[in-house]
Amino acid sequence: MTDSNTSPIDPALLLMEKMVSVRGTGDTVIDKLSVDDRVLARVTDGIYRRPSAAFRELVFNAYDADATRVVINTDAPRFDRVSILDNGAGMTEHAVANLIKHIGGSSKRTYAGIDLGTVSPDNPDNSPAGRPLIGKIGIGLFAVVHLTTYFRIITKRKGDGFRLVIDVRMQTHSEERLRTQPKGTGGKERFDTGDVELRYVPASDIDTQGTEVILMELRRATKDILRDADRWKLIIDAESDNTVLRRPERPLYHMGYCGDGDAGQYIVEPQVPWQEGADPSERFAQLCARVIDSKDTSSQSPDLKEIFDQYLEMIWRLSLAAPLKYLDENPFELGSDSELDFFKLSNKKPGGVTWVSLPAGRTLADEFGLQSMRQDPCGDFSVVIDCVELRRPVRLQSELLGDKRRVRAKKPMLFIGQCASPLGTVSSDRGGGPLEFEAYFYWNNLIVPKQNRGVLIRVHGASGVLYDETFMDYKVSELNRLRQLTAEVFILSGMDPALNIDRESFNISHPHYQYLTIWVHRAVLQITNYLKDIGKRGLDREKAERKKQAENDLDRHVNTVWEIRGDTMEGSPTVLLIAKGERQQEIQLRSDGNMVFQLDRDKLKAVKATDANTGIPSPGEQAKAIMSVLAAYRLLNDIPYATQQAIFNDIAEILLIGRRG
Numbered sequence: 001m002t003d004s005n006t007s008p009i010d011p012a013l014l015l016m017e018k019m020v021s022v023r024g025t026g027d028t029v030i031d032k033l034s035v036d037d038r039v040l041a042r043v044t045d046g047i048y049r050r051p052s053a054a055f056r057e058l059v060f061n062a063y064d065a066d067a068t069r070v071v072i073n074t075d076a077p078r079f080d081r082v083s084i085l086d087n088g089a090g091m092t093e094h095a096v097a098n099l100i101k102h103i104g105g106s107s108k109r110t111y112a113g114i115d116l117g118t119v120s121p122d123n124p125d126n127s128p129a130g131r132p133l134i135g136k137i138g139i140g141l142f143a144v145v146h147l148t149t150y151f152r153i154i155t156k157r158k159g160d161g162f163r164l165v166i167d168v169r170m171q172t173h174s175e176e177r178l179r180t181q182p183k184g185t186g187g188k189e190r191f192d193t194g195d196v197e198l199r200y201v202p203a204s205d206i207d208t209q210g211t212e213v214i215l216m217e218l219r220r221a222t223k224d225i226l227r228d229a230d231r232w233k234l235i236i237d238a239e240s241d242n243t244v245l246r247r248p249e250r251p252l253y254h255m256g257y258c259g260d261g262d263a264g265q266y267i268v269e270p271q272v273p274w275q276e277g278a279d280p281s282e283r284f285a286q287l288c289a290r291v292i293d294s295k296d297t298s299s300q301s302p303d304l305k306e307i308f309d310q311y312l313e314m315i316w317r318l319s320l321a322a323p324l325k326y327l328d329e330n331p332f333e334l335g336s337d338s339e340l341d342f343f344k345l346s347n348k349k350p351g352g353v354t355w356v357s358l359p360a361g362r363t364l365a366d367e368f369g370l371q372s373m374r375q376d377p378c379g380d381f382s383v384v385i386d387c388v389e390l391r392r393p394v395r396l397q398s399e400l401l402g403d404k405r406r407v408r409a410k411k412p413m414l415f416i417g418q419c420a421s422p423l424g425t426v427s428s429d430r431g432g433g434p435l436e437f438e439a440y441f442y443w444n445n446l447i448v449p450k451q452n453r454g455v456l457i458r459v460h461g462a463s464g465v466l467y468d469e470t471f472m473d474y475k476v477s478e479l480n481r482l483r484q485l486t487a488e489v490f491i492l493s494g495m496d497p498a499l500n501i502d503r504e505s506f507n508i509s510h511p512h513y514q515y516l517t518i519w520v521h522r523a524v525l526q527i528t529n530y531l532k533d534i535g536k537r538g539l540d541r542e543k544a545e546r547k548k549q550a551e552n553d554l555d556r557h558v559n560t561v562w563e564i565r566g567d568t569m570e571g572s573p574t575v576l577l578i579a580k581g582e583r584q585q586e587i588q589l590r591s592d593g594n595m596v597f598q599l600d601r602d603k604l605k606a607v608k609a610t611d612a613n614t615g616i617p618s619p620g621e622q623a624k625a626i627m628s629v630l631a632a633y634r635l636l637n638d639i640p641y642a643t644q645q646a647i648f649n650d651i652a653e654i655l656l657i658g659r660r661g
Helices: 011-022 038-043 051-064 093-101 112-116 140-146 175-180 220-227 229-239 280-297 310-321 364-368 511-549 553-565 583-591 601-608 619-632 641-656
Strands: 028-035 069-073 082-086 150-156 162-170 191-202 210-215 341-344 354-356 382-385 413-420 436-443 454-459 485-493 575-579 595-599
Touching: 011 028, 011 093, 011 191, 028 093, 051 069, 051 082, 051 140, 051 210, 051 220, 051 310, 093 112, 093 162, 220 229, 220 310, 280 310, 310 382, 364 413, 413 511, 436 511, 485 511, 553 619, 575 583, 575 601, 575 619, 583 595, 595 601, 595 619, 595 641, 601 619, 601 641, 619 641
Parallel strands: 069 382, 341 413, 454 485, 575 595
Antiparallel strands: 028 191, 069 082, 082 210, 150 162, 150 210, 162 191, 341 354, 413 436, 436 485
16 A cells, blocks of 8 residues: 555555454464565476475474474375474564565575574674574575475474464465466566465464475375385385386385375385484484495495485485584594594695694684584484484494505595685675685495585585585596595585575575685595505505515416506405305405305315326316406496306306316
8 A cells, every 4th residue: 555655555464463363363364475576487387306305494494493403293204294303583573474475585694684684783693592594585484485385384482372383285376376466566577476375373382483384285206205105116016016027126214115005004114224213313313324234234325315215315304404413523633543544635726635633622613613513502402203303314434435455545634724705895785795614525445325426515504405426517437536525615604695595505606606616626535645656655665575475476467467457546355265165254354345156065175186296276266266367457346245146156157168078
C-alpha cells in the first residue's frame, strides 16, 4: 500500500502485524511464500543434487543460529517422516515474516540482521554469539524442496511463552506461470512460490529455545534414493534369477530394505557397521573403523560405494560437510609425540618443503600460530542422525597402510601451509577482497577410503563440496602420488564470493579461486618433488645393495626392470609362496608389504623343484619373477588379491608343463 509521498510498505512488516494481531487468539494466519526475483523463484523448485545436501543446509542454518546440538531422525529405512531439531536461538516473529516474504533476501551479513536477531550487533558477518556465518543467500531452508513440497517449521525463542508453527506447501513453477503473476506492492515484481499457514501454540517451557523442521511427505524419488531402491531391486532380481551371470554385489553394510509397502517389513535385513547397544559416538567410530578394516579384503583403497548403501554414504557426506570435531585429533593439534614426519610448505616460487622438529609439548598450531582451530564461542557443535553422533571422518594414521616394503618412505608425512594473499591490497573489483587460509597435506602410501583422496576446501569450517581428487585440475601427470595425498584447506577470510549458489562448487574464474588453485598446485609440486627425492635416494642405496646381493641372472633382470619401469618411490616387492590354508600367515605377510601366493602342498613342492642338470631356476622362482615384472609395469594395480592369485596359478601351470614326470 503506497501513496505519492511514501515508499512501499515492506510485505514482511505487514505479515508480522497480522501475526502479532492473532497471538493468543488461536487463529491462523494464511499467506503466500514470496520472492522478489524470477531466478530465485525457480531456485525454490530445488537446486541441490543429493538428499544429503538438504540435511547439510539445515545443519548449517542451525549452526548459524548458535545451536550446539542438532538431532535428525529420518525414519530409516522407510523415510516416511523426517525431523531436524536444533537448540539454536530460534526465530523472532520479524525474522519469520522476513523469511516468508523475502526468500533469498537473507538478513545474514547485513545490518538489517541486527534488528532481526540473526547476526552479531558487533559484526554482521558473525552469528549473535560470534560464530563466522556459513550461510549468506537465504535459501538454505528451501533445500528441503529437493525432498518434499510440504514441511513444517516449529520455532521458539528463549523467554517466549509460545511456539510459532509454520506449515509450508511449495509450488512448482513454469515460465508461463511466472510471467502471469501479478506485480507486488508499488509495482515491484513479486513471485509467489508457496502457501503458508502460521499459528501460535502456547508453551510452558519458557527457557527452551530452538527450531524443528519436519518433512511431512517425502517425494517418492527421494525415498528411493535414500533407500537405495534401484540397487536393491537389481540385487533382489539377480539373486532370484539363476540365468544372471554377473550379479550385483550387496553393500557390506546397509540399513536394510523395506520395498514399497507401508507395513515396514524388511525384505533385506539390516547389516549395520556398529555393534548393537553402542552409544551414538561409538557408532560413528565403528562405522569409520569398518571402512579402514575393509582395506584388508582388497589390494586397492576401499570404495564407499561398495561398502555402504546410499543412506550410510549420506551420513558420511554429512559428516564431512559440517563444522564438527575430528574423529581423532585435529591435524593441527598433533605435537612432538606424534610418529608422523612434519614439513612446512613454502609460499615462494618454486619453493620447497622444510622439515619441522617440534619441541617437547608443542603442537603444530603452537609452532605456526594456526587460527582455523580457534575456540567455538558457543562451546561445541554436534550432529546426531538416527542415534549416530557424527565426527569429521578424517583419520591420519601414523603407520603406512599399503604395501610397506614397496615404498621407500618409511612413515606417513604431514605438510603444513598458511598464506595471507596480496589480494586484499588491490581494489575489490579486481582482487575480490582479502583471502587468507591454512592447509595441511597428508601423505600415506594408501589413502582410505578412496573418496578421501584429493583436496577439500572448508569455508568457516564447513564444506558443501567433496574431495577434489584432481587437486584443482593439477596438470602434471602424477597419478600414483596424487592418489597418496589427502588435504584440507581452511579459509580464514575470503572465498565466500567464489562459492556458487548450491554451495557444492566454485566459480573457477573468481580471483580467490584462481589464487588458491595456483597455491595448491605449488604445494603439490613441492610435495611430489620431495617424494621423488626420497625415491631417488632410496633407489641409489638399493642399486648399491643389489650389486652385492644379486645371486643370479633372474634376480638381476627383475631388478633391472624395476630400475627402469618401477616407481622410484617403490622397490621391487618380496614375492613369497606358502601352503594353501595358512590364512593368518598370508594376512601377516601381506601386511608387511609382501606379495603372497598360496598353493596346495603338492604343487608347492613341484614349483620349487629345480632341474639339477640345467640349473634353470624353478618354475616357482620364474613365476615369482614374472609377477614382480607385472608389478613393475603397474599391471597389478587395483587388481584384487584373488585375481592376482589366479594369474600366478596360470603362470605356474604353464611353466610346469614338460617338467612333470
